[in-house]
Amino acid sequence: MDRLHLMAVLVAVAEEESFAGGARRLAMSPPAVTRAVAMLEERLGVKLLNRTTRYVRVTEAGQRYVEDARRIIAEADAADEAAMGINGTPCGHLAITAPVLFGKLYVLPVIVEFLQSYPGICVSAVFLDRVVNLLEEGLDIGVRIGVLPDSSMKALRVGSVRRVVCASPAYLAHHGCPKTPLELPAHTLISVGTAVEWKFGQDPEVLTVKTAPRLTVTTNDAAIAAAIQGFGITRLLSYQCAPYLAANELATLLSGYEPAAMPIHILHRESRHANAKVRAFIDLLAVRLRTTPALQ
CATH class of the missing domain: 1.10.10.10 (Winged helix-like DNA-binding domain superfamily/Winged helix DNA-binding domain)
Structure with a gap:
């Protein structure tokens, strides 16, 4: 056999x-x-x-x-x-993964554009806020935020994001704006997840602030909603709050203390024969992400 x-x-x-x-x-x-x-x-x-x-x-x-x-x-x-000759015209199935909110904001519109351009393609979009092993989970393409470990994946850098502190103008008008990270514990804080330490600055001068959030949520959307309502100060990735900063619903704080920016990569499995559907989607996604101001 x-x-x-x-x-x-x-x-x-x-x-x-x-x-x-x-x-x-x-x-x-x-x-x-x-x-x-x-x-x-x-x-x-x-x-x-x-x-x-x-x-x-x-x-x-x-x-x-x-x-x-x-x-x-x-x-x-x-x-x-x-x-x-399938490399000539993209067709078949593509499985794509990205973080949940990033996928919704930036990857899904590209997927829809791609499907409209290539009728022979179908896509499975897996949006998860965890590190996904493309090989083990049978995925073709992934978007990863952060420093990449060594791996057999091919990676294309397409942008970067920052970790930012933000609050609504109404909250800042009522409670004042902290001038340094050390003033944060005196404010009402909103945390995503269970992390109680927020790190600021860059090596070798990293400042760690222990926080006691009054509100802890499990999703970025929930933290954004609470912050927009004027409840307190939260910490997010810059792309997550970009639409609300542009609409003046949120404002960034402590920009002089931001940690180093984190890279955004498109990953795909190592192959000597990168097929048409993978190449075409990566090319389109790279162009769209590289021309998105919030990701530069």
């Missing part, structure tokens, strides 16, 4: 955590899937899956092999596309 086929069967079973689920995905019979995995394990002389009556889990060796198999299958698919 073809080795690439065996790899595809293993990946399907590992991702579905079930031989039956892998069989359904590949339109194969469960016995054929079981034989394929057994054949691969026999060829390698390594146990790749742990099986019980209730679940299937990859072994440590299996996890490494599955990751390599995903990469090899993606390379083979890209090579097929290049040979068949």
Whole structure:
């Protein structure tokens, strides 16, 4: 049996955590899937899956092999596309991820523009406020904010954002504007998440301020809404509050104490054959993000 086929069967079973689920995905019979995995394990002389009556889990060796198999299958698919001329016109499915609010404000409009330009494309947009592993979660393109760790991903820098402190003009008129970060604990603070320390300045002169927020929320939208209502001072990324700064609903404070800007990158999986749909979307997204004033 073809080795690439065996790899595809293993990946399907590992991702579905079930031989039956892998069989359904590949339109194969469960016995054929079981034989394929057994054949691969026999060829390698390594146990790749742990099986019980209730679940299937990859072994440590299996996890490494599955990751390599995903990469090899993606390379083979890209090579097929290049040979068949698919690189000429973008078509097929794209899976794209970005942070929630960033995706809504800046990525989704580009996705809609892209879909309108290429009728043969369909897109799955996964907007999450966590670091997403493109390879493990089967995604083609990601937008990442912050310094990148070393990885096998290709990265294209397209802008930067800053961490800013802001409040409504009404709050500042009533309570005054802090002149230094050390004055913040005397104000009403709104925090996103559980962080109680706000850092200011840049290395080697970083100032850490311990905060005691009166309001803690789980989303940036909620913090923005509370700040606009004049409740207190919050801390956000510059792109998150940019529309409200432009509308004079919020004002930035302590700009002289801002930490270093954080880069924005478009990531995609390493491949010698970057196909047309990935290249075309990255090119369009890069142009749109690089010409967005709030991201420069």
